[in-house]
Amino acid sequence: MPPVKGGAIENLIDVFVKQNELSKEHSITVFGIYSREAEEASKKYRHCTFKYIKLDKFSVGFRYIINRISPLKIGNAYIHKVKKELETIGEYDVIIVENRAEYAIPLFKVAKGKLILHLHNDILNIETKNATKILSCYEKVFTVSNYIKSRVLTITDKDKDKDKVVTLYNGIDSNKFDKNNYTSIYESERTKYSISKEDTVILYTGRVIASKGVKELIEAFIQLKEYTNVKLLIVGSANFGESVTDAFLLSIKEIAQKAKENIIFTGYIDYDKLPILYSIADISVIPSIGIEAAGQTVLEASSTGNAIITSDSGGIPELIGSNGIIISRDENFVDNLSTHLRTLIDDKELREYLGRNAKINARNFDDKIYFDDFCKLIDKKSKE
Incomplete structure (x- = not known):
């Protein structure tokens, strides 16, 4: 500290x-x-x-x-x-x-x-x-x-x-994650990661470990073969405070090769710079398959105004309420995640509606x- x-x-x-x-x-x-x-x-x-x-x-x-x-x-x-x-x-x-x-x-x-x-x-x-x-x-x-x-x-x-x-x-700090603060660097930040203005960006932030559901998210994304203008941005590392490579990270990068042109791994990003990454995204996914006590990433994505897809893990439903899409962690989790991603990719109006409501809800956690x-x-x- x-x-x-x-x-x-x-x-x-x-x-x-x-x-x-x-x-x-x-x-x-x-x-x-x-x-x-x-x-x-x-x-x-x-x-x-x-x-x-x-x-x-x-x-x-x-x-x-x-x-x-x-x-x-x-x-x-x-x-x-x-x-x-x-x-x-x-x-x-x-x-x-x-x-x-x-x-x-x-x-x-x-x-x-x-x-x-x-x-x-x-x-x-x-x-x-x-x-x-x-x-x-x-x-x-x-x-x-x-x-x-x-x-x-x-x-x-x-x-x-x-x-x-x-x-x-x-x-x-909801103001810190307000997307409007970063409009001047929106295009340059997307360019840094080879993302065009026309691309829809799906964002994961957090530790890259098995319980966070990152593997399942990649598998769901790979099913979206019909889309060429959708990018998955995976922000985080296996450890706090540094970019490290372990067996799990290597294994999911191997899986990601099936859609290597559209999956981007950033490694560890300092927390103060995370709001910028949120600001260039359209959809935030919190796909935890383990127990999330109360995922802070839910509040970060909500404060940004991104549409959110998440799991029914632990305390997450308490934070998001009806202002996002909540998926059950069952045997159909990957397929259902892929289906809901398709829905939000295709329906910009629904994305923006969910994002606005999530942002309003985030005020309760200021x-x-x-x-x-x-x-x-x-x-x-x-x-x-």
Whole structure:
């Protein structure tokens, strides 16, 4: 942090921190792993202190081995150092743990009961090791969708525990993704990727991994053999913050050879430049076949005003409602995805209608609303 290497959670934290820069409502300390780029980027913030944890490979490796082979558990090297730092801070109102639910156990004593979990993924449920103990450590759990909330509540049927779990939908800087901001570079940006003005552009953004449904999207696109003026733009990499090649990426690039003239892989693109890529697209596809807690890409595409096709994964339907096309993840997923792509390619009026509605819907997830809702929940907790 700041999110110099991308990451949906990191960027969401940054949304909150940047809004606080404007409101000056809170004094914030953010703990994170040290990187030179992050430390440099942190200098522009005035109302947030960034404390960096430096980890040496020996310490991390030693702790990992001991925790794996010995009944003596010595804990996570990162959180061990965070605990020491917390003891030097003095008074604070709340500690917010971002997504690492298990940190509650080592943090509980030093936090003096002032713990909130901000949960972004389906990693705290009845199947989680020490689930009941972890949940008991938190005063509140903010979940990014009702779907994730329902998963947490599989742990308990006690009313007091149910009351502590609250849905807090993600927020986004909708102005940053407004397509109108990038009209002056529309043509040049398309030219960079050998896309003409007449081409219809289908966009995927995110990590290029199996659970995101990228392979299924390529297979659906290959079925569109009758179209010569349609391009598929795949933006992302297998890893955060860098373009890397792994076995899965190599395998889908091999499949993509069947339509190699019309499928473009960009590799990793810095988050600040993503709105430009959204702006040159006509259709955004979020084809997740794994579980999406609340895909931030849905809000990005909605804020841009692109027509959206997505799956029924996790919390995605909560974000898009009836303002896009939602496909069931069944045995016909690829064929149905191809069919709906054809529909939107052929029907420009429908594309624009869905895009307008999605953009209107995105206002409900504006970063200012997100910040205000987050603050109200924190304030409510502190008063309790």
